Each structure stands twice: as structure tokens, then as C-alpha cells.
Amino acid sequence: MKKIVVNPELCTGCEMCALICSFVNTGGFNPHRACLSINHFQDGVFNSPAFCQQCEDAVCVKVCPTSALEIDKEKGYVSLDTEKCIGCGECEENCPFDMITIDPDSKKAFKCQLCDGQTYCVDYCPEDALGVYEK
Amino acid sequence: MKYNAYMKKMLIINLNKNSYEIVETPLSLIEEYIGGKGFGVKLYQEYIKADTKPLSPENVVMFINGPLTGTLAPSFRSCLITRSPLTGTWLDSYFGGYFGQEIKYAGYDAVIIKGKATEPTYITINNDNINFHSAVNLKGKKVSETSEMIKSKHGRQYKIACIGPAGENLVRYALVSCEHMRQAGRGGAGAVLGSKNLKALAVRGTNLVNVNDKKGFLEAVKKAHQELNESPSIKSFKEDGTPGSIPYAQDIGMLPTKNYKYGQFEKSENLESKAQINSLWMRNLACSGCPIACGKIGRVFKGEFKGIISDTVEYETLGLIGANLGLSNINHIIKIANLCDELGLDTISTGGSIGFVFEAASKSNLDILQKKGLEFGNAETVIELVKNIASRKDELSNILAEGVKRASKHIPGSQEYSVHIKGLETPAWSPRGAPGMGLALMTADRGGCHQRAFPVSYEMGDDLWQGEQLNRLGVDKKAELVIYLQNKLAALDTLVKCDFGTYGISEESYRIMLNTATGFNLPSDYWQTLGAKIWDETRRINLQHGFERNDDYLPERFVKEPLPDGPASGHYISQSDMDQMLDDYYRLRGWDKDGRLNN
Structure with missing residues (x-):
């Protein structure tokens, strides 16, 4: 199986993964409508997107x-x-x-169905924080 | 579908009755004024009259988005528009982060707040489900506590805009904190919310922001990303954030030091990025949809202020709280910046006001200034003053909470060192040595502000103006340069752009992103036309509130005192320099010699 994985150290919380995800899957932009979710941690110091496993x-x-x-x-x-x-x-x-x-x-x-192999979220991450893990 | 990218609805809240209505966004606004600042200049004139007092229930606070806010287009923000209690005129204040985007996801191009609640109130907006709640238990809470209490109660998906104690206590430069250390900082919008008994707005939404030409839009976004990646200025913002400007301002002698007396600070190295990395930085932090991530955030990990969580101390704060107050210990500055953020104070006006009182204390025998420690370099006093200002604790802090213009009226002889324009304390770009920057500050529509035009790089020779190197200290062609920049930035503030994005993204890319998102077919010379139209409107507003040519001059310090240090040592912006630039400026804008519109 494949899954999208994140290096949280690199994540800036910019939401571009969630924005492109919502756009590809719903036709419009809204991070809440993505099939991934970004955890903006309480103190704002760390952000980390979560993906379907x-x-x-x-x-x-x-x-x-x-x-x-x-x-x-x-x-x-x-x-x-x-x-x-x-x-x-x-x-x-x-x-x-x-x-x-x-x-x-x-x-x-x-x-998330990995955009049928396209994984737009991975491509659009400006920090290269996302990747596809396969096992 | 026409004009995708707009939500086509505006939410109008009336606190007098705890009621609201949802209205259609007028097509004329969309077609003629795009969004953001453009909507603002028209709505301001519709809702705010010449005699509407800034801290009265009749004043109106408007949170306004642009068509590209909330999309994947890089680096877009939102704005807050109201009549400023600090200046008494037009205020447009911009904020990044996530809050403005959420208003759009809730389904609105703008949220307009009228009236005054009978008791402390906060409002939750969940799509078209709008509720009013008592904020009695939030009274006096700092902004992070306020945000946390609302999220704990209503859910973490809510994005919060709120005021701190300073806003509740009507400090005239209180800010509105907009989710995670982003602020509508300048001009006292926090006090306007305070006067309305409105502690916070909490917003969430599930609506989609659509675009007209999906493929074309993604291509335009890709091009804009590429431009950002190729820009050396953006690289610097990415690596260092805004503190990267400290060595630049120091080199050119424009770093305000000790109430703007000097243009260089002997300990400026202590304010640079490196110093902050040693104490603070752990992470790059971005606003929604922004690949730049100029924010740098972390916990102070050593020393007496260990544990404080802070965003980078930004350039403006380093200038006004650091150099301008003679403070060079970065941990002290982090602590003070954090206090200002949490109490809800604009660091620029706070630094300006405290710098003013430090100088006053050295020159005046007035009783209220006979307090120990009112001297440059005294961090302990600054910390105490910041807390006192936010609560208007005593006579001195009560005067300082009114801003420099009003405070100077209490201190005879202080006019010569009271530094503000139209009542707004000036930013960390001391203009002696750069007359064009002087003109930009003089004519900025909301008062002393560097964000309406920033001609410094042209004056220093880093950029050419129409293929020509400008004379740094001369006044020729400065008006046309300032007008070009003002028009461009005002036009892009309809989108609502981030200032830093403009260092990388071309005007053409902005145009194509807008056209593909909305279905407009705007021509390539559109920005200057739109910008000029907006500047006419903000001028009309300023005139309506009684601001005229006399209000378009620099404070005495920059006019009468030669700069004592730096490469432009000896320079000042004389009365005749100012008059020549203003004459040029008004003529090129098509205004009369008194700065009045001809229609």
C-alpha cells in the first residue's frame, strides 16, 4: 500500500497541500474540504498535516x-x-x-485516493515536506 | 458562472440589536473596485459620515477580503477598514494568517460591524449560522487566552480575531489580533472594537472559493510561484524574515534611533537575524497559501524570559522598540514585543509613544515626567510602561495611551520632537536622507505609513526609475515615483496582496491570476488606473474629515534638525523640498494646489 507521509520539521502550515487537495477533489478552494487535515498546534510553533493512512x-x-x-x-x-x-x-x-x-x-x-497517483499535495508543497511511502 | 472567486454575499452585523443581515455584494463594487481596499473606499463613504466619531457606536468596522484571498494564489491577505481613533480619518489595516480566508469560507466577501453591544460580546460565525455570546468571562484576557477559551468552547476549527486589554481600555493604537500572531496592527482598530464591546469574532466555514478558468488559474499560480522562487528579495524574506532589513537600514542611515534623533544605532548588530536565531527561531511559519513563510516562530529557550512563544520580532518592532528606545538586548525586545502582542498594542505606535516620553523626560520639568527610569535603554521601564498603557493605569500611561500627537499637547515645548503624521506615529524608516520616502510618508492616506509606497530602493540606486538613477537627496521625479508606487500598491490591495509578495510577483501575474479567477478581462495598464481612482477616494475621505495640505507635512524633527549620523549626515527635508514635492504630487494627481479634488 502507498501513503502520503510528512516531515513535520519542514511544514510551515501554509495549507497549500490542503488548498490544492480541495481544488482537485471538489472543484473549489477550502482547506476544510480537503481529504487531509492540517493540525495547527495550539501554540502555533508546530504544524503538521495528517493524511489517510x-x-x-x-x-x-x-x-x-x-x-x-x-x-x-x-x-x-x-x-x-x-x-x-x-x-x-x-x-x-x-x-x-x-x-x-x-x-x-x-x-x-x-x-484521499492519492489523486489516482498524481498526489498533487506532494507536488505543491513548497517546502518539499511531503512524500509517498510505499510498503 | 460569472465572477467566481467572489462569495457574492456580505454579512452586516448590528450590535445595537444583536442582529444581522446577509446582503448580496453589489455588482458595481465587484466590477469597479475589485475587493479589499477598493470595496473599503466605497463602503467607508456609505457607512461613515464626516462627523461619525471613531469611538462611537456609529463608527463601523469592516473586515474585507479580495477575490484571490482563500485561493491557492500565493500571498494574499485581508483588510480591516474603519475610522481611526488615533488619526480621526481613513484607516485600512492589513493582516495575513488564516482569519480573512475563513471569512471567505464562511461565505462572505466582507463582514461589516455596526453599533455597540450592551455588554461584552463575542460573535461566532459558522457559515450562515451567526450567534452572539457574552464575553464577560473574557474581559481583560490577553489575546492568546481569549483565542484559546473560544476554541476550547466552540471547536478548534474556528479562526479568531480578538482584542486584548488595550482594545477594551480604548488605547488609541490598540490592534486587532487575527489568529496566530498576525495583526491588523496600525491605527487603533482594536479600540474601535473595544468601544463596541466586541471582544472577538470566531469564524469557520465550509463554502468553496471557486475560480472561472481552472486550468488558466493554476498556470498563473505556477508562474507566480516561479517568480517568487527567482527573486533575491524573496530569498531573503524566506531565510531571515523582515529582520534582514536591519543591516540595510543601518547602512543607509534610516534606522530610527532614540526617538528618531539618529539614523543609526550603535548596537544594531544585536537586533539582526542572527541574534534572534540564538534566542528564538525554531520554525518557519507561513500564512495560508503563502510559499514565502517569512514568519519565524519559536520559544525563548534560555534566560529570564525562557518559555515565551513568539513570532520573529519583525523589522518595524526591532526599529521602534529596539533602536528607537535604545534597547539592544534581543531577549528584552522579544519580551516587550510579546507583551504588546498579548495586550493588543501596535508596536510601532507604542515604540513611538515611549520614545517620545523618554525624550520629553530629559527635557521637561513637568511633574508627571519626574518618574525614575524614563530614559533610553531602560528595558524595565519600557516593560512597565507597556503594561500601564494597556490598562491606562496612571496619569502618565493614560496620556501615552492617546498617542504622540495628543500626548505632546500635555508637554509644553515637545512639538519639535513629537514624531507623527496625521496623528499616526511614523514607521521604522526615518526619512532624512531619502526625500521620496518623506513624500511617501507625508501623503500616505492613513497617516505616517511606509506601506503605501516604499521608494527607498530607488533613492539608494538599487532600482532604476524609468531607466534612470535618481539623485538620493534630490526631490526631482520623487513625486511621480511615489505616485506610481502608491497606485500600484493600492490597486493590488484590492486583491488583497501581501506587501512581500510584490517583491517577487509581477504586475502581469497578478492581472492574470485575477482574470482567470474571476472571468474579468482587465487590460495590462489597469493597475495604475485603478490605483489612481482609489487614491482620489481616500483623498476625498481625508478632506471630508478636515485633512488638508497643512496635514501633509513631515514632523519638525525631519524638517529642522540635520541628520547627525550616517551616509546622509547633515541632510534634512526642508520646507521648500516638501513644498516642491507636494506641488508636483498634487499636480500629477490632478488635485489643486491645496490638495483638493477638482470634482
Whole structure:
């Protein structure tokens, strides 16, 4: 499986990863609508984005009642079929990393699928703080 | 869809009734004034009358975004517009960070606040769900405590703008803190919020900011990033932040020292980036969507102030709290800057006011100045004064909380060393040795400000003006240069740009980013036209409040006292220099010889 990893020492909190993510996945800009989230720590000294872990033993896949979520070993991520998704929110409730949400517009599950290999967030990070880890 | 990138709605809050309305953003504003400062000049004239008192319920505070705020376009901010209690005229104050973007995500191009709440209040805005809450338990809290208490109660996704005790106590240069050490710093907007009993605004939103031409927009953003990467000035901001300007200002003799008496500080090395790295820097910190990350943040890790968390002490603060007060221990300056941030005081006006009183104490026998320690270089006194000013604790601090212009009226003979323009304490670019900078300060629409035009690099010969090297100490062509820069920056303040971004991003890139985001088809000479229109409007506002040619002159110190040190030693900006530059300036702007508009 593949996942996006971060070197938090380099992260400046600029949100460009979240901005491009929301743009690619929703068509507009808003970091809250990205499928990654940036933790601006309380004192402002550290920031660190969090990403979907693309778990090999994914809880979201297990709890999905319609098999909309599947582990795609070939592509290396947990895939989402929005046609099958009924927006029940089981995945959102059970993800231990809070990395899957119900999109307020489509009312369907919303998660990182590595932009089908494009990983725009990694490309747009001005500090080169992000990378793709594969195991 | 036309004019994507706008939210097309404005939120108007009336604190008199704890009510609000959501109105459509007028198309005429969008088409003729773009956003930010442009919206501001029109809305100001709609809401604020000539006799609206700055600290009365009738004054209005407007948080305004630009069309590119909240997008991926690099380095955009937001602005706050009100009538200043310090100057009594137009105030536009700009802030980076995350707060302005969040207003846009909540669905608004602007939030306009009218009236006065009957008790201390804060407002939560969650998309179109707007609620008023009692701020009684936030009274007197520092800005970080205020922010933390609101986030703990309502959720960490909220972005907060708030005032500190200084704003509550109506200090005339109280600031508005906008999330994580970014401030609408100048001119006393914090006191205006204080006068409205409004402690804080907390905003979150899930709306999307769209753009018209997605592919074209991303290409324009890519080009702007490339320009930033190739700029040597941006490299310096990235590496050192604004403290990188200390050695430059020292070399050219423009570092305000001991209430602007001198242009060089013998211990300026102690204020440089290196000194801060030794005590503080751990991290680069960016505003939303900005690849520059000029902010540097950390904890003080040794000495008596160990544990303080602070952003870089910025150049302006180093100048006004450091050199201008004769302070050279960087840990003291970090402590004082942090106190100002937390209590909600503008460091420029604070440094200007305390520098003024230090000089006054050495020259006047007035009883209130007979206090021990009122002397340059005394950090302990500065710390005490800052705390006292924020709470208006005693007679002296109460006078200083009014700013230099009003304070000087209490101290006979102090006119010659009271340094302000239109009531706004001047910034850390002492203009003797650079008459063009003098003109920029004289004509800045909000009073003594360096951000409306910064011609210094042209006067020093680092940049050519229309292919020509300007005479540093001369006045020829300074007016046309200042007007060009003022127009450019005012036009880009409609977007709302970050000043530092302009050191790398070309006018053409700004234009293409705007056109692709909004669907406008603005021509390449648009910025100068738009900028000139905005300067006419801010002039109209200044005239309406009674500001005329007489208010467009430099303080006596820069006019009558030759600069005692540095490469421009002996220089001052004479009355005739000022008159020639003003005559040129008004003529080129199409105003009459008294600086009045012809229509």
C-alpha cells in the first residue's frame, strides 16, 4: 500500500497541500474540504498535516455496508466508489485517524485516493515536506 | 458562472440589536473596485459620515477580503477598514494568517460591524449560522487566552480575531489580533472594537472559493510561484524574515534611533537575524497559501524570559522598540514585543509613544515626567510602561495611551520632537536622507505609513526609475515615483496582496491570476488606473474629515534638525523640498494646489 507521509520539521502550515487537495477533489478552494487535515498546534510553533493512512486492514472498508470502500492492492490505496456509497457515515464514525468524512455537498463519503497517483499535495508543497511511502 | 472567486454575499452585523443581515455584494463594487481596499473606499463613504466619531457606536468596522484571498494564489491577505481613533480619518489595516480566508469560507466577501453591544460580546460565525455570546468571562484576557477559551468552547476549527486589554481600555493604537500572531496592527482598530464591546469574532466555514478558468488559474499560480522562487528579495524574506532589513537600514542611515534623533544605532548588530536565531527561531511559519513563510516562530529557550512563544520580532518592532528606545538586548525586545502582542498594542505606535516620553523626560520639568527610569535603554521601564498603557493605569500611561500627537499637547515645548503624521506615529524608516520616502510618508492616506509606497530602493540606486538613477537627496521625479508606487500598491490591495509578495510577483501575474479567477478581462495598464481612482477616494475621505495640505507635512524633527549620523549626515527635508514635492504630487494627481479634488 502507498501513503502520503510528512516531515513535520519542514511544514510551515501554509495549507497549500490542503488548498490544492480541495481544488482537485471538489472543484473549489477550502482547506476544510480537503481529504487531509492540517493540525495547527495550539501554540502555533508546530504544524503538521495528517493524511489517510490507506490501512491494509482498514476499518472503513470493514464497516461499509455497501462495499463502496475497497482495498485496491494494485493501486495501493483504499478506493471509494461514490456510486455505491449511501452516505451512512459509518466510515466517518469509525476511522481511527478521522481521515474520512461525509462531504457536505455530495452527502457521500470523501477520502484521499492519492489523486489516482498524481498526489498533487506532494507536488505543491513548497517546502518539499511531503512524500509517498510505499510498503 | 460569472465572477467566481467572489462569495457574492456580505454579512452586516448590528450590535445595537444583536442582529444581522446577509446582503448580496453589489455588482458595481465587484466590477469597479475589485475587493479589499477598493470595496473599503466605497463602503467607508456609505457607512461613515464626516462627523461619525471613531469611538462611537456609529463608527463601523469592516473586515474585507479580495477575490484571490482563500485561493491557492500565493500571498494574499485581508483588510480591516474603519475610522481611526488615533488619526480621526481613513484607516485600512492589513493582516495575513488564516482569519480573512475563513471569512471567505464562511461565505462572505466582507463582514461589516455596526453599533455597540450592551455588554461584552463575542460573535461566532459558522457559515450562515451567526450567534452572539457574552464575553464577560473574557474581559481583560490577553489575546492568546481569549483565542484559546473560544476554541476550547466552540471547536478548534474556528479562526479568531480578538482584542486584548488595550482594545477594551480604548488605547488609541490598540490592534486587532487575527489568529496566530498576525495583526491588523496600525491605527487603533482594536479600540474601535473595544468601544463596541466586541471582544472577538470566531469564524469557520465550509463554502468553496471557486475560480472561472481552472486550468488558466493554476498556470498563473505556477508562474507566480516561479517568480517568487527567482527573486533575491524573496530569498531573503524566506531565510531571515523582515529582520534582514536591519543591516540595510543601518547602512543607509534610516534606522530610527532614540526617538528618531539618529539614523543609526550603535548596537544594531544585536537586533539582526542572527541574534534572534540564538534566542528564538525554531520554525518557519507561513500564512495560508503563502510559499514565502517569512514568519519565524519559536520559544525563548534560555534566560529570564525562557518559555515565551513568539513570532520573529519583525523589522518595524526591532526599529521602534529596539533602536528607537535604545534597547539592544534581543531577549528584552522579544519580551516587550510579546507583551504588546498579548495586550493588543501596535508596536510601532507604542515604540513611538515611549520614545517620545523618554525624550520629553530629559527635557521637561513637568511633574508627571519626574518618574525614575524614563530614559533610553531602560528595558524595565519600557516593560512597565507597556503594561500601564494597556490598562491606562496612571496619569502618565493614560496620556501615552492617546498617542504622540495628543500626548505632546500635555508637554509644553515637545512639538519639535513629537514624531507623527496625521496623528499616526511614523514607521521604522526615518526619512532624512531619502526625500521620496518623506513624500511617501507625508501623503500616505492613513497617516505616517511606509506601506503605501516604499521608494527607498530607488533613492539608494538599487532600482532604476524609468531607466534612470535618481539623485538620493534630490526631490526631482520623487513625486511621480511615489505616485506610481502608491497606485500600484493600492490597486493590488484590492486583491488583497501581501506587501512581500510584490517583491517577487509581477504586475502581469497578478492581472492574470485575477482574470482567470474571476472571468474579468482587465487590460495590462489597469493597475495604475485603478490605483489612481482609489487614491482620489481616500483623498476625498481625508478632506471630508478636515485633512488638508497643512496635514501633509513631515514632523519638525525631519524638517529642522540635520541628520547627525550616517551616509546622509547633515541632510534634512526642508520646507521648500516638501513644498516642491507636494506641488508636483498634487499636480500629477490632478488635485489643486491645496490638495483638493477638482470634482
